[in-house]
Amino acid sequence: MRHTRLASAALAIFLSLPRPAPGQPGGATGVIFVVPERVEINLFYNGANIEVGAEMPAGYEAAVRLMARPERLELKKLGKRAGVLWMGAGNATFENIPVVYQVLTSAPLADLGPPALRAQWMLGYDSLIPDHAPEAALRGDLVGLKEHEGLFALREGALARAGQSVPPVDTLVTDAAEVGKLTSAAPLVQSRQLWRGTFRLPASAPPGDYSVDLIGFKGQHAVRLASATLHLEHGGAVRIVRHLAIDHGLTYGSGACLIAIIVGLLTGRLFRSRSHEGH
Amino acid sequence: MHLYLPIAGNSVNVLLMIGLGGLVGFLSGLFGVGGGFLMTPLLMMYGIPATVAAASDSNQIVAASASGCYTHFRAKTIDVRMGVLMLVGGVAGGTLGVQLIKVLRRLGEADFAITVVYVLMLGGIGSYMFFESLTALRGHRSTAAVHRPSIYRHAVEALPFKVFFPRSKVTISALMPLLLGTLVGTLAAIMGVGGGFIMVPIMIYLLRMPMHVVVGTSLFQILFTCINVTVLQSYLNHTVDFVLALLLLLGSVVGAQIGIRIGRRLKADQLKILMAVLVLSVMVKMLLGLLLRPAFLVTYKGGH
Numbered sequence: 001m002r003h004t005r006l007a008s009a010a011l012a013i014f015l016s017l018p019r020p021a022p023g024q025p026g027g028a029t030g031v032i033f034v035v036p037e038r039v040e041i042n043l044f045y046n047g048a049n050i051e052v053g054a055e056m057p058a059g060y061e062a063a064v065r066l067m068a069r070p071e072r073l074e075l076k077k078l079g080k081r082a083g084v085l086w087m088g089a090g091n092a093t094f095e096n097i098p099v100v101y102q103v104l105t106s107a108p109l110a111d112l113g114p115p116a117l118r119a120q121w122m123l124g125y126d127s128l129i130p131d132h133a134p135e136a137a138l139r140g141d142l143v144g145l146k147e148h149e150g151l152f153a154l155r156e157g158a159l160a161r162a163g164q165s166v167p168p169v170d171t172l173v174t175d176a177a178e179v180g181k182l183t184s185a186a187p188l189v190q191s192r193q194l195w196r197g198t199f200r201l202p203a204s205a206p207p208g209d210y211s212v213d214l215i216g217f218k219g220q221h222a223v224r225l226a227s228a229t230l231h232l233e234h235g236g237a238v239r240i241v242r243h244l245a246i247d248h249g250l251t252y253g254s255g256a257c258l259i260a261i262i263v264g265l266l267t268g269r270l271f272r273s274r275s276h277e278g279h
Numbered sequence: 280m281h282l283y284l285p286i287a288g289n290s291v292n293v294l295l296m297i298g299l300g301g302l303v304g305f306l307s308g309l310f311g312v313g314g315g316f317l318m319t320p321l322l323m324m325y326g327i328p329a330t331v332a333a334a335s336d337s338n339q340i341v342a343a344s345a346s347g348c349y350t351h352f353r354a355k356t357i358d359v360r361m362g363v364l365m366l367v368g369g370v371a372g373g374t375l376g377v378q379l380i381k382v383l384r385r386l387g388e389a390d391f392a393i394t395v396v397y398v399l400m401l402g403g404i405g406s407y408m409f410f411e412s413l414t415a416l417r418g419h420r421s422t423a424a425v426h427r428p429s430i431y432r433h434a435v436e437a438l439p440f441k442v443f444f445p446r447s448k449v450t451i452s453a454l455m456p457l458l459l460g461t462l463v464g465t466l467a468a469i470m471g472v473g474g475g476f477i478m479v480p481i482m483i484y485l486l487r488m489p490m491h492v493v494v495g496t497s498l499f500q501i502l503f504t505c506i507n508v509t510v511l512q513s514y515l516n517h518t519v520d521f522v523l524a525l526l527l528l529l530g531s532v533v534g535a536q537i538g539i540r541i542g543r544r545l546k547a548d549q550l551k552i553l554m555a556v557l558v559l560s561v562m563v564k565m566l567l568g569l570l571l572r573p574a575f576l577v578t579y580k581g582g583h
Contacts, residue, residue, distance in 0.1 A: 043522070046281040046290040075577040081391050085569040092577050141575040148575070149326065203283060203290035204326060234285070241285040246517050253513025256338050256521045257506050260528055264345025267532035271346075271540075272353060 030056035030225030032064065032214040037228070040235035041207060047150075050199040052104070052212060053162070056225050058191045060216035062106040062159050063123055066199050066230065068210050070096035075145075077138070092135045094142060097128060100151050100205050104197040106159040112217040121215050121222055125154065150202030162194040207232040286520035287331045293526060295325075300530025304343040307531065308538025310554050311347075311497030312475030313340045313505065316561050318527070327523065328579065334512035335523045337505045342528035343535040344502040350539050351495030358446035358492050361456050362499040365478070368460020369504060375461070376468025383469070393469055398565050404480045405558035412552035431485075447488040447496075459485060460500075475501055476558050483551065490547035494539075 035051040052064050072095055079089030105112060109124055119127035129139040146152035210230040216223050234242060244252045281290045299321060303314035315336050322332035351357045383393065438452030459481050467474030475497055482493040513519045542550060 041283060043283055043285075044281070045283040074580060076580050078573050078576045078578060085391070085394075086571070086573055087391055087394065087569065091580075138577050141577045145575045145577060203281075204288055206288060238283055238285040241522065245286055245513065245519065245521070249514040249517055250510070252521070253510040253519055256513065256519055256524060257341050257509050259521075260338055260342035260509075260524065261345045261506075263528055264342040264347075264532050264535075265349050267342075267536060268346045268349030271536040272350065 030054060030214050030216060032212060032226040032228045034212050034228045034230050038231045038233070039201070040233060041238055042236040043238055045203060045238070047203040047205070048201045050201055050212075050230060052197050052199065054159075054195045054214045054226070055192055056195070056214065056216050058193050060193075060218045060225075061112050062195050063109075063112060063121070063215045063217065064104045064159060064195075064197060064212065065102070065121070065123060065215065066210055066212045067098040067101045067122070068206070068208060070098045073097040073142075075142070092138055092142075094129060094133070094135055097142070100201070100210060101128065101146070102153040102199050102201075103155065104158040104199065105156050106161070106195060108156045109154070113220060113222055117217075117220065117222055121224075123215070125152075149204055150200065151205060153200070155197075159195045159197040162196045201232075205232065207234055282522060282526065284327070284331075284520045284523045286518065287327045287335070287523055289326050291325060291327075291523065291526070296523065296526035297530040300339060300343075300527035301534035302530075303339075303527075304346075304531030304534025305538040305541075306534075306557065307340070307343045307475075307498070307501075308347050308535035308540075309494075309542045310476070310538075310550070310557060311479055311494035311501075312557075313344070313501045314475075314531075315340065316476065320564075322523075327520075328518075330516065330518045331520050331523070334509070334516065334518040335520045336527070337508040337512065338519050338521065338524035339527035339531050340501060340505040341509060342524075343531035344498045344505065346532040347498040347535045347539055348495070348502050350536065351498060354495070355446070356491045356495040357499045358444055358488065358496045359499065360442075361444050361447055361482075361486070361488070362496045364453060364456035365460035365463075365496075366500050366503055368457040368462075369464035369467070369474075369500065370507070372461035372464020372466075373468045373504075374464075376465035379465065380469050394565070394569065397466075398562055398569070400477075401558055401562035401565070404477070405555050405562055408480055408483075408551055408555035409559065412548045412555060415548040416546075416552065444488075447486070447492050449487050451486065455486060476554070476561065479554060480558070490550050491543070494542060494550075 031054065033053045035053070036048075039045075039048045039050075050066070054062060054064060056062060072093065075092045075094070077089045077092045078086055081087045081089065103109075103123055105123075109118065112118060112123065115124075115126065118124050119130065122128065125139060125143045129136055129142065133139075135142075143152055208231075210232070212228045212230055213224055214226040216225045280293045282293055283290045299318065303318045306312060306314050306317070313336075315333065318336045318339075319329070319332045322336065323329050327335075348357065435451060435455060438454050440453040441450055442453045443450045463474045463478050463481060466477055478500065479493055479497050482488045482496065483490065488496065509519055545553070
């Protein structure tokens with residue numbers, strides 16, 4: 001929560017600062033804020049909503065891309081055997097696939113720029129698994145699997161124009177929800193535009209650093225306007241249990257069995273005494 | 280309410296997991312099966328990695344079978360001598376099966392052959408149990424006793440090391456439970472399931488044990504098998520999620536007790552016919568899984 005407040009406050013302060021005049025060389029820059037910037041995965045963690053606020057020059061369409069570092073992904077292929085039975089039919093290896101890949105855009109993806117330009121900025125599933133890739137035929141299945149898990153999402157038009165509101169400097173926001181209010185109450189600064197959107201990270205998103213990039217599209221050109229990092233980490237009881245399970249496996253396994261046996265025996269005894277009371 | 284599972288790396292609904300544990304514990308108490316064949320796929324459907332689902336399920340089965348064993352032990356419906364012999368065979372068979380699966384996989388068509396054989400075997404056992412119990416329930420004598428193949432009977436009687444098992448009230452060669460335990464252990468290792476629903480019919484039809492002793496003895500064997508699996512998985516693969524196991528076992532220990540109580544009110548043939556329905560249901564589920572096109576033609580590696 002402390003990080004949330006700090007990030008929101010920083011966003012508020014930034015939005016109150018003077019902007020470069022239109023046409024100046026510094027105009028093609030932007031700012032992106034991620035709230036919260038750090039997420040602790042504790043025992044009651046059930047995924048997280050990540051709010052993003054972005055400011056960029058007017059006249060650009062925006063895309064915000066959140067992704068983990070791309071890596072090699074090895075999956076099992078399913079195919080028909082003996083003409084009727086669906087079973088494992090070898091392996092499928094995909095190169096440079098991020099574990100998590102989510103994109104929010106201000107307009108339909110096709111309107112942002114030509115396919116080659118979008119591919120250059122890794123926007124769209126075609127850019128993750130191009131047609132010439134060895135397993136391109138399985139692109140739809142991989143994306144379907146990942147979307148089903150909530151790890152992949154492509155939400156076209158999900159960046160909302162937050163037209164207004166730069167509050168007075170002394171009015172600092174104190175909560176993530178305040179980001180919305182922040183961008184909807186004061187006059188829009190000329191020639192700059194504000195966008196906001198929300199990523200939904202499922203609980204299965206692994207810990208680590210995620211890059212969040214603000215990419216601006218104008219005509220046949222695109223530019224990375226700003227970047228931020230989102231950090232997920234284990235904490236509290238989750239970290240302790242993982243430490244025990246990974247570093248002290250034998251003790252952990254023996255303890256797990258011992259607890260299971262005790263609970264089982266106690267329940268058996270409890271039911272037995274109840275059944276005797278009933279007679 | 281949701282809880283995050285530290286090893287599975289996902290969150291689950293607490294009440295749903297306790298309920299799922301209760302259902303599988305009930306089957307365990309009623310029939311003497313571990314329930315891994317049901318629990319592991321359901322957990323995988325919920326987004327738990329296959330390796331974690333199978334290993335954590337073993338941990339919760341320890342609780343359910345300990346709960347069941349306690350009750351059966353007090354009721355003197357565990358044949359410890361028979362159980363120990365089958366357990367020794369099961370461990371040997373498991374070790375053999377692990378090696379065998381490596382060889383089969385190298386041959387290429389192992390998965391296909393094993394799955395087809397397994398479905399056919401479940402179908403055969405389930406159908407036989409169903410019709411045999413149905414005949415008995417209709418008032419006819421059990422066909423198993425009358426039409427047992429003579430070759431099998433002669434072979435069993437010719438075996439040395441005959442031992443009387445007072446709890447089961449049978450006299451057979453000590454090699455029988457050892458060999459059958461080895462067979463089930465091998466099959467269980469190859470198929471990646473506990474093998475309770477292969478073991479139970481074998482105890483009924485091949486070892487001629489009374490139904491109520493079968494359930495207790497099967498649970499006794501499952502208890503030790505699952506302790507072994509849980510400790511090994513924790514030590515070697517770090518795939519036991521105790522938070523998940525704890526949620527499941529909170530339901531399963533209660534479910535197991537309810538299953539045992541209901542099981543006592545049923546006749547042996549009623550239990551057998553229900554067991555047959557369960558075995559046939561598993562067979563149909565596996566068959567549908569093979570025949571229906573999966574939603575996605577790629578899946579994560581892992582599993583048993």
